[in-house]
Amino acid sequence: MNRRSSIKSAILLGILGVSTLSIYKYRVLNIEVDLKRFYDYQKLIAELAECIIPKSDSPGAKEANVDQYIINVLINCTPIKEQHKFLDGLEYLETYTRDMYDKSFFKCTEKEKLDVLQYFEDRDNYNFSILNKINAKFLGQSFFNKLKRLTIEGYFSSNLGATKCLSYDYVPVNYIACKPLGLNQKSWATR
Amino acid sequence: MNKKVEDTYDAIVVGSGISGGWAAMELCKKGLKTLLLDRGRDVKHIVDYPTAFLNPWDFKNGFNNTNQDKIDNPIQSHNYSPADKHFYVSDKEHPYIQEKPFNWLRGYQIGGRSLVWGRQCYRLSNLDFEANLKDGVAVDWPVRYEDIAPWYDYVESFVGISGQAENLPHLPDGKFLEPMELNCIEKHLANSIKKNNEKRVLTIARVANLTRGWDNRGPCMNRNLCTRGCPYGGYFSSNSSTIPAAISTNNLTIRPFSIVAEIIYTDQTKKATGVRVIDAISKEEFIFKSKIIFVNASTIATTAILLNSKSKRFPNGLGNDSGELGHNLMDHHSSTGAMGIHNGFNNMYYKGRRPCGFLIPRFVDENNPNYLRGYNIQGRGERQNWEDRALNMKGFGLNFKNEISTPGPWSVWMAGWGECLPYHDNKISLSEEENDQWGLPLIKIDFSFKENEKLMMKDIMKNSVNILEAAGFENVEGFSYDKPGGSTIHEMGTARMGRDPETSVLNGNNQIHAVKNVFITDGSCMTSSACQNPSLTYMALTARACDFAVNELKSGRL
Incomplete structure (x- = not known):
């Protein structure tokens, strides 16, 4: 009973949040974005992507030019309201970092950078996945989830990511239906 | 308007997709000088597959469609990606009217949708051919399995279909190449299904992907990039198979960019004499004449041509004495099912990208009291990868990177492919107000799934969830997306097709009842939908009708 009513109230809050925000922001979210602004943030996007997929024994997001991929998809393939949310998110991330640490994101320590990302991951996700879906459907994907998704997509479909961090099997020839996992087996890059 | 009468042929085939390709090949092989018309551009096997060898990183925006794509092609862009969008039409250039939401996916080119089809090939059986009669629904099929079986044999032997014989009366075995193979989780699921209900089966999909070289094509390289066109000829398409075979007879003339506006009928002979064609580029009009005509423009387009072929004798469309032309539109529903993950078999994996999944054939002899007909379940098992886990895995950084680049848990996704009853009021018609850029009336589509389909969907979800849970899957989630018809x-x-000219358009040989030299052998002819993927049946009916037509022609009856 308790669990059920807390889900209910969470849903209610979610819906209320959606409606007040949508009334407030409806017009703003549908005005065209100055696309050049994404390039103004290119270095920050690259830095954030590197925090999500850092260099290890395989290249990181920066080396794979994931920032350029993210900007391409944001500019060419992203609904206007999500473009706004993304830019708002970047702007707020800069402000938040300054307020918290009194310096820019670039100057933060690794630990501080990860803490900032953690704040944004928590901020942009409900505890119930259904609310995330509802939220994404009506208001567009949140800043952090968009950033994370595009980073992962851009990295693992890049030449470096697919071939150095995953197993890229260009022409498999045969299908081997069941085989034991290899030593340090990486996931196949494509399906 | 000057309509030039061009050459006269023995046969004209309208449309070059999966059934039109078959008609062209069969008629050419039997010695008929055949004109193959298609409204789209030419697509030559291999040379016109520009994306076939591209890597994921060769696509600037990955596999995301652009905002412009979504605006210009709101329907087609649901299905295409930058890797295969060139095989889909532009919705903007080729509009139609949705009286209710209907996704009409189209490919206007030589080869049509045979380039991008799902390649699954299942026979219908008498469970399907007798269903309308038994249930008192619509009209009886004028054929039975025994009439079609030899033609299934015939087309399967040419197409090359891999599959596993299962000896099921309601899903007859075919002439199969070696089957593709189930992976660990799929075998586990198959065993569980068998153990819990001995009448139920899970088998590997029967697909037109070649497990060995066949007809100078293939074998399949297990790249799973079929919809880009296969540079190895690893799967069957008109482009890779029937059209080259037709060309090699020297009896084939192909004319791309040829929009058939109407079929011309003359009362003197009670036959069609030819077709009026509008050149898609120059918009010039031509008339081509022939002794017989096969209309294989795809279900909705074929019927639109007939509806637009008006004469004194047929004021409501060619062969439309029954008033049924345009009615009884069907589409399978396939958006209900379940998925789940399995935490076993952690040390097992696979190699290669098998271009198909599995099939759970329709359940028979079980109690399904509240709806007619049935469904099969199609799905696939695999280990989750970064695409599945991008947002399901919390976190970021080094550990996250390591975790997401290794194989995730096994997962199975599966959904029911369900029969849709033929309803008179699910229909297409021609607009009286709006024309396309060639002056032809826009097609109006008025379709919805009804109570029987919705009850079936509930059963699909329940059964899918139960099957996965019984096999030890976790986080099992049923789903039912409300997708419009056509999807x-x-x-x-x-x-x-039907036995009675008063209630059907075609007879048991796919001839228009009242216009004996016009044959329709694409999906338009279907009397009921069964639940099997239908292309194989279109191919078999086409080969059979071609044989019949040529015999009739030779014996002077056409």
Whole structure:
């Protein structure tokens, strides 16, 4: 009973949040974005992507030019309201970092950078996945989830990511239906 | 308007997709000088597959469609990606009217949708051919399995279909190449299904992907990039198979960019004499004449041509004495099912990208009291990868990177492919107000799934969830997306076969009842939809009708 009513109230809050925000922001979210602004943030996007997929024994997001991929998809393939949310998110991330640490994101320590990302991951996700879906459907994907998704997509479909961090099997020839996992087996890059 | 009468042929085939390709090949092989018309551009096997060898990183925006794509092609862009969008039409250039939401997915080119089809090939059986009669629904099929079986044999032997014989009366075995193989989780699921209900089966999909070289094509390289066109000829398409075979007879003339506006009928002979064609580029008009005509423009387009072929004798469309032309539109529903993950078999994996999944054939002899007909379940098992886990895995950084680049848990996704009854009021018609850029009336589509389909969907979800849970899957989630008709791209009906000219458009040989030299052998001819992927049946009916037509021609009856 308790669990059920807390889900209910969470849903209610979610819906209320959606409606007040949508009334407030409806017009703003549908005005065209100055696309050049994404390039103004290119270095920050690259830095954030590197925090999500850092260099290890395989290249990181920066080396794979994931920032350029993210900007391409944001500019060419992203609904206007999500473009706004993304830019708002970047702007707020800069402000938040300054307020918290009194310096820019670039100057933060690794630990501080990860803490900032953690704040944004928590901020942009409900505890119930259904609310995330509802939220994404009506208001567009949140800043952090968009950033994370595009980073992962851009990295693992890049030449470096697919071939150095995953197993890229260009022409498999045969299908081997069941085989034991290899030593340090990486996931196949494509399906 | 000057309509030039061009050459006269023995046969004209309208449309070069999976059934039109078959008609062209069969008629050419039997010695008929054949004109193959298609409204789209030419697509030559291999040389016109520009994306076939591209890597994921060769696509600037990955596999995301652009905002412009979504605006210009709101329907087609649901299905295409930058890797295969060139095989889909532009919605903007080729509009139609949705009286209710209907996704009409189209490919206007030589080869049509045979380039991008799902390649699954299942026979219908008498469970399907007798269903309308038994249930008192619509009209009886004028054929039975025994009439079609030899033609299934015939087309399967040419197409090359891999599959596993299962000896099921309601899903007859075919002439199979070696089957593709189930992976660990799929075998586990198969065993569990068998253990819990000995009448139920899970088998590998029967697909037109070649497990060995066949007809100078293939074998399949297990790249799973079929919809880009296969540079190895690893799967069957008109482009890779029937059209080259037709060309090699020297009896084939192909004319791309040829929009058939109407079929010309003359009362003197009670036959069609030819077709009026509008050149898609120059918009010039031509008339081509022939002794017989096969209309294989795809379900909705074929019927639109007939509806637009008006004469004194047929004021409501060619062969439309029954008033059924345009009615009884069907499409399978396939958006209900379940998925789940399995935490076993952690040390097992696979190699290669098998271009198909599995099939759980329709359940028979079980109690399904509250709806008619049935469904099969199609799905696939695999280990989750970064695409599945991008947002399901919390976190970021080094550990996250390591975790997401290794194989995730096994997962199975599966959904029911369900029969749709033929309803008179699910229909297409021609607009009286709006024309396309060639002056032809826009097609109006008025379709919805009804109570029987909705009850079936509930049963699909329940059964899918139960099957996965019984096999030890976790986080099992049933789903039912409310997708509009057309989404399965199995649209059929609108010029149904039947025994009685008063209630059907075509007879048991796919001839228009009252216009004996016009044959319709694409999905339009279907009297009921069954639940099997239908292309194989279109191919078999086409080969059979071609044989019949040529015999009739030779014996002077046409």
